[in-house]
Amino acid sequence: xxxxxLGLNHRTAPVEVRERFAVSTPQLGAAASDLATLADAxxxxxxxxxxxxxxxxxxxxxxxALILLEARLTLRESLDxxxxxxxYRKVKSEAAVHLCRVVSGLDxxxxxETEIFGQVKQAYQxxxxxxTTGSVLNRLFQRAFxxxxxxxxxxxxxxxxxxxxxxxVDLAEKIFGHLKDSEVMILGAGEMSxxxxxxxxxxxxxxxxxxxxxxxxxxxxARDMGGQAVRFxxxxxxxxxxxxVISSTGAPHALIHRADVEKVRRARKFRPLFFIDxxxxxxxxxxxxxxxxxxxxxxxxxxxxxxxxxxxxxxxIEHCERIIDAELAKLNLPGT
Amino acid sequence: xxxxxxxxxxxxxxxxxxWGMISVHRGTRSHWTVAWMVAVMLxxxxxxxxxxxxxxxxxxxxxxxxxxxLAWSLTLFYLLIGPAYRISLLGVFSAPLVFVLQSGALISGxxxxxxxxxxxxxxxxxxxxxxxxxxxxxxxxxxxxxxMFLVLDRQLKVHRLKSGLFRNLPPAHQLLxxxxxxxxxxxxxxxxxxxxxxxxxxxxxLHSHLIVAMAVWVGYAAxxxxxxxxxxxxxxxxxxxxxxxxxxxxxxxxV
Numbered sequence: 386x387x388x389x390x391l392g393l394n395h396r397t398a399p400v401e402v403r404e405r406f407a408v409s410t411p412q413l414g415a416a417a418s419d420l421a422t423l424a425d426a427x428x429x430x431x432x433x434x435x436x437x438x439x440x441x442x443x444x445x446x447x448x449x450a451l452i453l454l455e456a457r458l459t460l461r462e463s464l465d466x467x468x469x470x471x472x473y474r475k476v477k478s479e480a481a482v483h484l485c486r487v488v489s490g491l492d493x494x495x496x497x498e499t500e501i502f503g504q505v506k507q508a509y510q511x512x513x514x515x516x517t518t519g520s521v522l523n524r525l526f527q528r529a530f531x532x533x534x535x536x537x538x539x540x541x542x543x544x545x546x547x548x549x550x551x552x553x554v555d556l557a558e559k560i561f562g563h564l565k566d567s568e569v570m571i572l573g574a575g576e577m578s579x580x581x582x583x584x585x586x587x588x589x590x591x592x593x594x595x596x597x598x599x600x601x602x603x604x605x606x607a608r609d610m611g612g613q614a615v616r617f618x619x620x621x622x623x624x625x626x627x628x629x630v631i632s633s634t635g636a637p638h639a640l641i642h643r644a645d646v647e648k649v650r651r652a653r654k655f656r657p658l659f660f661i662d663x664x665x666x667x668x669x670x671x672x673x674x675x676x677x678x679x680x681x682x683x684x685x686x687x688x689x690x691x692x693x694x695x696x697x698x699x700x701x702i703e704h705c706e707r708i709i710d711a712e713l714a715k716l717n718l719p720g721t
Numbered sequence: 722x723x724x725x726x727x728x729x730x731x732x733x734x735x736x737x738x739x740w741g742m743i744s745v746h747r748g749t750r751s752h753w754t755v756a757w758m759v760a761v762m763l764x765x766x767x768x769x770x771x772x773x774x775x776x777x778x779x780x781x782x783x784x785x786x787x788x789x790x791l792a793w794s795l796t797l798f799y800l801l802i803g804p805a806y807r808i809s810l811l812g813v814f815s816a817p818l819v820f821v822l823q824s825g826a827l828i829s830g831x832x833x834x835x836x837x838x839x840x841x842x843x844x845x846x847x848x849x850x851x852x853x854x855x856x857x858x859x860x861x862x863x864x865x866x867x868x869m870f871l872v873l874d875r876q877l878k879v880h881r882l883k884s885g886l887f888r889n890l891p892p893a894h895q896l897l898x899x900x901x902x903x904x905x906x907x908x909x910x911x912x913x914x915x916x917x918x919x920x921x922x923x924x925x926x927l928h929s930h931l932i933v934a935m936a937v938w939v940g941y942a943a944x945x946x947x948x949x950x951x952x953x954x955x956x957x958x959x960x961x962x963x964x965x966x967x968x969x970x971x972x973x974x975x976v
Contacts, residue, residue, distance in 0.1 A: 544888075556877070556882075558892060559873075559877065559887075559890075559892055559893065560877065560892060560893050560894065561892060561893075561894045562891075562892035562894045562895045651951075651952070653952070654951070654952025655952040655953055655954040655955075655957075656952070657893060657894070657955060674878070677954040677955075677956050677957070678954045678955060678956070680877050680878065682880070686880050689880075690880070690882060693883065
């Protein structure tokens with residue numbers, strides 16, 4: 386038996402091609418069964434996420450099975466001959482290494498992301514339930530999950546937040562701990578502030594206040610997020626109670642000055658206040674950061690932290706690959 | 722025997738603290754800190770138990786014993802509060818202070834090598850000494866939490882967030898909550914200690930250390946009153962907790 390993998394991902398195929406091969410989670414088992422009916426193939430697993438679709442097979446002749454699988458897919462999706470360029474093909478040990486890289490998040494769009502581990506596990510479980518796995522793929526996937534865990538434990542491939550929104554949320558948690566007692570105010574109903582606020586809510590933030598020059602837009606966003614709209618000339622009153630302020634208005638000059646915060650310090654009993662300024666030009670005057678209990682991060686500071694985390698993850702790739710090679714070398718996986 | 726217990730406790734605190742700091746520097750959590758501190762406390766208990774038997778009273782008769790009792794109290798509160806609030810790093814910060822206190826106790830002259838039996842043990846005297854030193858343990862730990870907050874606050878302010886220490890420090894809010902609870906606990910115990918001090922036999926003169934202890938109590942009570950009624954920034958509360966603990970050590974010089 387030989388192991389093989391045929392796949393396409395965000396690097397090799399645009400979304401309009403990827404979406405044609407996407408398999409919904411409930412259909413993963415059926416797709417694996419279909420795969421296993423291919424001539425020569427005895428086992429099959431289909432992995433499908435928003436960024437990739439991969440077919441893993443155990444067949445007596447890997448190269449022959451690849452040709453058959455490609456032909457079947459091309460025919461089924463009525464693709465032209467050029468579509469083949471979107472596929473990558475891995476056989477034997479290459480396929481095993483590839484799966485370990487996928488499970489470890491090394492092949493993901495956001496390097497080191499952890500969601501892929503669960504998605505691959507789900508795909509494997511579906512194939513297992515459909516009875517399309519055997520000695521080759523069972524050992525391969527079990528090994529890949531072990532390697533994935535080892536990579537995440539022994540390296541810092543998943544450490545740090547790599548997006549501005551996540552950096553802001555992590556900082557909020559470093560300041561306030563659990564966010565269940567934290568209240569958030571959004572100034573300006575822009576997309577970026579909505580995404581950041583949503584992340585805060587998903588991590589437990591208690592309530593959201595939305596203030597915007599157009600009250601209708603503030604109301605619409607507040608409704609979307611289960612929050613409360615505040616008139617733009619009343620945001621200073623709301624400042625007395627909130628813990629996090631996310632600002633992204635289109636104002637041409639600073640909107641929040643030191644005096645605005647000084648005014649409410651006493652009423653706030655000097656509790657910590659976290660300002661996230663993602664507007665350009667900045668909405669919050671840099672002087673505000675001089676107030677003792679204020680933590681101010683603008684878009685550059687957040688982006689720099691996200692970029693540093695991305696760089697740190699990049700530096701870990703070699704270490705991760707060494708672990709994968711060492712772990713796979715320990716075993717004589719069938720099909721490789 | 723008592724000296725051996727103290728020596729081992731001091732060495733364990735030094736090793737535990739250094740181990741923890743190396744872990745933190747590497748950016749990993751020191752899972753063994755709690756175990757090291759449990760071992761430190763067992764040795765401290767061994768020391769205090771031997772001294773207590775020799776004295777046939779609470780072993781708080783010389784400055785050396787008081788420093789060890791204070792180190793034990795600090796360790797005890799860390800073990801009660803640290804793991805429960807998931808602030809195991811507090812142990813890494815506490816271990817050096819335990820080491821310093823116990824090393825101080827080992828300095829010749831502070832520590833009576835052959836302790837005498839207390840000829841007239843008095844309940845209120847023992848209660849005064851024990852609750853006061855326990856109070857100092859809680860207040861010392863509040864100071865340690867204050868230092869941790871100041872480090873975290875500084876890192877958050879200047880956006881220096883790459884260090885292993887930053888990753889391992891608990892959230893600022895959690896540190897401030899622990900600090901405030903320790904201040905309340907320490908002040909409560911100090912109140913008991915002072916009341917017991919006034920209930921000591923009338924033949925005992927009003928020691929100058931009792932006056933200093935009252936001044937310390939007033940200081941902490943004022944700090945808590947301001948924090949509760951008016952509010953205080955985290956930095957000011959932390960600075961006050963650290964400064965007041967250092968100043969309050971004057972009490973020991975007056976013993």
